[in-house]
Amino acid sequence: xxxxxxxxxxxxxxxxxxxxxxxxxxxxxxxxxxxxxxxxxxxxxxxxxxxxxxxxxxxxxxxxxxxxxxxxxxxxxxxxxxxxxxxxxxxxxxxxxxxxxxxxxxxxxxxxxxxxxxxxxxxxxxxxxxxxxxxxxxxxxxxxxxxxxxxxxxxxxxxxxxxxxxxxxxxxxxxxxxxxxxxxxxxxxxxxxxxxxxxxxxxxxxxxxxxxxxxxxxxxxxxxxxxxxxxxxxxxxxxxxxxxxxxxxxxxxxxxxxxxxxxxxxxxxxxxxxxxxxxxxxxxxxxxxxxxxxxxxxxxxxxxxxxxxxxxxxxxxxxxx
Numbered sequence: 538x539x540x541x542x543x544x545x546x547x548x549x550x551x552x553x554x555x556x557x558x559x560x561x562x563x564x565x566x567x568x569x570x571x572x573x574x575x576x577x578x579x580x581x582x583x584x585x586x587x588x589x590x591x592x593x594x595x596x597x598x599x600x601x602x603x604x605x606x607x608x609x610x611x612x613x614x615x616x617x618x619x620x621x622x623x624x625x626x627x628x629x630x631x632x633x634x635x636x637x638x639x640x641x642x643x644x645x646x647x648x649x650x651x652x653x654x655x656x657x658x659x660x661x662x663x664x665x666x667x668x669x670x671x672x673x674x675x676x677x678x679x680x681x682x683x684x685x686x687x688x689x690x691x692x693x694x695x696x697x698x699x700x701x702x703x704x705x706x707x708x709x710x711x712x713x714x715x716x717x718x719x720x721x722x723x724x725x726x727x728x729x730x731x732x733x734x735x736x737x738x739x740x741x742x743x744x745x746x747x748x749x750x751x752x753x754x755x756x757x758x759x760x761x762x763x764x765x766x767x768x769x770x771x772x773x774x775x776x777x778x779x780x781x782x783x784x785x786x787x788x789x790x791x792x793x794x795x796x797x798x799x800x801x802x803x804x805x806x807x808x809x810x811x812x813x814x815x816x817x818x819x820x821x822x823x824x825x826x827x828x829x830x831x832x833x834x835x836x837x838x839x840x841x842x843x844x845x846x847x848x849x850x851x852x853x854x855x856x857x858x
Contacts, residue, residue: 561641564595565605566714570722575809577826583835586825588842589719592814596634598844603738604634606710607699617697622647624689624696626681628770629658630844631701636665649681657848679778702736703781711742719839720750731757731825731840733817735770737783739841744787755789759824762793770817770843794820800854813846
């Protein structure tokens with residue numbers, strides 16, 4: 538006996554571009570929050586350290602959130618139109634997010650980034666079809682920002698310039714998504730938040746919202762200890778162009794991290810936790826654990842795993858003991 542199958546009326550036919558938009562908006566964010574166990578084995582049970590696995594976003598980093606928010610904001614305002622090219626400065630991850638989203642939504646993408654950005658990042662950008670302008674490696678993203686801004690000012694009808702370092706949609710993406718996810722995933726128990734500074738969007742947006750949920754929450758920002766460092770995506774703010782979206786009043790503490798400390802923790806995360814992430818993630822976790830050691834009593838410390846380790850496979854630090 539055959540079972541009757543009820544026919545349903547299709548009221549709307551999805552176009553390919555609508556499906557791609559739905560995919561991106563559904564796939565970005567809602568990343569797992571995991572408790573770190575082995576690298577925190579010396580901590581008392583009452584002090585918990587959690588990592589938000591942002592490297593599991595479709596573009597491989599936390600920057601997917603901000604890039605998608607800035608592109609959607611550009612479309613909504615009418616500044617981003619089909620004939621324009623998305624142009625911005627990047628250290629790599631936001632650029633990859635722009636390139637991925639641009640490919641899915643049909644936009645050309647041009648990016649200025651330091652010449653010493655990892656070769657893997659450049660290959661990924663080119664695979665997505667992005668055009669790359671390489672800038673002075675000794676000036677970090679500062680030189681890239683200057684070049685991108687000059688191009689945008691000279692050819693305003695040709696480019697949509699999100700300017701991630703000064704775009705309010707950057708931090709608002711984390712205010713609207715990252716922080717509420719952390720609060721829900723910790724069941725409202727988060728007491729400390731730790732994140733590195735680059736564009737400062739992740740720290741600014743997440744810390745601002747978490748402090749609304751819990752005014753007693755301690756927010757700790759971290760940055761490289763010197764201008765010359767190996768932590769791609771992070772800024773030494775004393776010697777760099779300070780992003781316009783940065784709010785220094787949000788940080789209860791600001792901690793300097795050595796590249797070697799971050800790299801050592803990155804190796805440990807792979808070997809002891811099974812987490813293949815990049816050095817900025819190692820910096821965040823190192824700082825979170827050092828903070829956790831000073832907590833008297835109970836504490837729930839949350840930090841960010843910024844991106845995956847695949848972009849750094851050519852780096853020598855993986856081979857150290």
